Amino acid sequence: MNIQSAFSAGLQGYQRAADGVAEASVNISRQHLNRVANQSDTAPEVNPDRFVDAGRKTATDSLVQLKQGELQARAGVNSIRSADAMLGTLIDIRV
Template identity: 70%
Template sequence: MNIQSPFSAGLQGYQRAADSVTDASLNISRANVNTLANESQARPEVNPDQFVDASKKTMTDNLVQLKEAELHAQANVKSIKTADGMLGTLIDIRV
């Protein structure tokens, strides 16, 4: 059985949270661009084909995903800090 160190587990969790934030942010941005594209169809000087289609997720889903990612990141930062404190304590005891 392979057991990860608390540092690597915390860092991997934090990276997953950062990736989730990026994904949700892109979906929100695409939804806003799609809204602008729909509004620009009435204006001939703007080409709506230049805009990217929005994701299938709703804006609410993306905002919930952002909040979840924030909470996951905070939890992983706490685990990293705890592992750091434990390692510091172990080093102090051994020295």
């Protein structure tokens, strides 16, 4: 196994996780701001999770995306740690 590819895979996985968490955070913030804006209007209160516009996620979807990001980040970090340990072992053997 190429150690560099293990490092790269771990870093790419971690970056994808960070991007997913950032996207989910923006969606949650946007939903909160929409709720605050709707509460100040005289419109009847509607559960925003029941209706999803095209391209928009519900709060539940965003929370699931946050959890997926956490798990993906852990997997990336574990991959990086494993590659680091493998490299350290190889260096110890060669020295």
